[in-house]
Amino acid sequence: MDAHGGRRSQAERDAATVEIGYALVSAGFAAAVLFGAVAGPALLFDLPGPLSTVLLRLGLVIAPVVFLARVVSVLTRFRWQARPGRSDRISPGS
Incomplete structure (x- = not known):
């Protein structure tokens, strides 16, 4: 949400969706690699x-x-x- 408590834009919702997907996929990959490294020799x-x-x-x-x-x-x-007012964020289109 923006600084005034308004609704999120479609771009902000899409960015959150992509970030959630990335978090889940990368976490699954990391967990699978670690499981393979630890339990792999036993298998x-x-x-x-x-x-x-x-x-x-x-x-x-x-x-x-x-x-x-x-x-x-x-x-x-x-x-x-994604906090409002952050100056080091990458702006869309850059």
């Missing part, structure tokens, strides 16, 4: 039972944490940059 190699279980569970715990951290960081950065 690819014949590791001892306890080690395999630990790696899989660790991957299942860390991946959602990374997903949420990425979504929150992208969206808070977008909200901070």
Whole structure:
């Protein structure tokens, strides 16, 4: 919303939609890569039972944490940059 509490323009709503999509896709990618790095060896190699279980569970715990951290960081950065009166924002068309 603008500084006077008015409605958002279509461009502002579109920018928010694109930013949400970017946050979700990039968070999913980061979580998948991290899960693959942590749990991948347990899935690819014949590791001892306890080690395999630990790696899989660790991957299942860390991946959602990374997903949420990425979504929150992208969206808070977008909200901070979209504040009215910020002079360092990139204006449309530049």
